[in-house]
Amino acid sequence: xxxxxxxxxxxxxxxxxxxxxxxxxxxxxxxxxxxxxxxxxxxxxxxxxxxxxxxxxxxxxxxxxxxxxxxxxxxxxxxxxxxxxxxxxxxxxx
Numbered sequence: 001x002x003x004x005x006x007x008x009x010x011x012x013x014x015x016x017x018x019x020x021x022x023x024x025x026x027x028x029x030x031x032x033x034x035x036x037x038x039x040x041x042x043x044x045x046x047x048x049x050x051x052x053x054x055x056x057x058x059x060x061x062x063x064x065x066x067x068x069x070x071x072x073x074x075x076x077x078x079x080x081x082x083x084x085x086x087x088x089x090x091x092x093x094x
Contacts, residue, residue, distance in 0.1 A: 023037040054066040 021037050021039055023035050026034045026036065028034060054070075055064075058064070058066055
C-alpha cells in the first residue's frame, strides 16, 4: 500500500516510549492466578482466560486426545465471519 492511497496516514517514525502499567498478581484458593492491571481514567474491563490445556498440555501417550475430543463434541465451535467463535455452530447442532 503506498502513501498515496491514504494521504491522512502519518509517516513512519521512531517508536515512542511506553511504560507498561503497574499490576498486582493474586492466587485464588483454587490455584487460579489473577492479574489486576488498573489503568487510570479507563472504563474498560477486559478478561482473558488462559488455561494450560489441550494439545499443548498433552503428554506423549495422550497425544491427540484433546483434538479428537474437540472434533467429536456436538457443541463444537465453527468459525465464520457471520458467527461468533463462542457460539455453537448451527451445523453442529443438527
